[in-house]
Amino acid sequence: MGLIHGLLYLLFGEGRNVLRETSEVFRENTEEAAKRAVTLRGEALGQLAAEFALPRKGRFDRFMDGLNRLPRPALVFGILALFVSAMVDPVWFASRMQGLLLVPEPLWWLLGIVVSFYFGARHQAKSQEFQRSLSQTMQRVPDVMGNLDGLREIGRDAEVAARRPAAKMPEPNGALVQWQRAKSG
Template identity: 60%
Template sequence: MISGILTLLFGEGRNALRETAEVFRENAEAGAERSVSLHEQAMTQFGAEFLLPQKGMYDRFIDGLNRLPRPALALGTLAMFVAAMVDPLWFAERMQGIALVPEPLWWLLGVIVSFYFGARHQAKVQDLQREVASTVLRAPQVVANISALREMRADSPGAAGHGTDAEVAQSSVEHDANPALEDWRKLRRTS
């Protein structure tokens, strides 16, 4: 009989005690293996997000050109300030040359810069408008969800009642026949 019980608990390649304990407590080794597997999958996914498609030489060249105007304008403006402090006469000569640029050419430069930066600004504004529109479309559902949640509050009439709101409101102000509660109320009044 004892050998039968021991065979039941530990025999046939099984361990009934371990299997029973694993119902109540996670097997640490199996949990660690799952954790490692989950971590590897997450890192693989994150790594895949940063893989860029291979671009040709022409695409990389154009991308580089598209990134030049803003830094060139900023650094050029800073360079003019430096040049004005280092060699004021040289700077004054250059500014006299700029004073000779005809006004239509200044307008053309303004249009070019406005279109370049304006197009980027317009694209960003349109993205923002799309996000706002999708948010506004979700507003009625959010309002319905909020009102449904407010109806579930414990302090709202009818939250836990099975009858009509009037019946629940009336029953909330009526006293129940509760002898223990009545005794407690009497004790409080006397003390």
């Protein structure tokens, strides 16, 4: 008995669990990982909410938003104009394309970098806006679920009421009817 008791005390004594502590060296504690993930998610949502807390509605902000929306339509309309010009005046179009052949390769790389950064930053901003609206939607889920549960309960109550037999009207009290006739007439 002393040997088994000593072994169990070695493994579980002093409020410790050596087996659990040893296994956590090789495998992450799932419960603690979940707690850290919840904390991280809450802090990330808090940071995201703080970033978009103040609406930007000034004239300058509206002007800059409008200016930021110009490059994509301008590129699309420019490319469509190139197709139209190639069909309308092929010689003029070909001479312009010959001029593009003279642009050095590093300048094409620079143009590619500028366009990539612009559209990359635009994509990031739109992605963050989408995540913000998604987090606001997810915050409303408990209210919506509560409303749906209330509506289902009302529907169940209506079904139960519809299944009940109609209540019979009570027989009129003869003495009361005679008294009312005597009083009125």
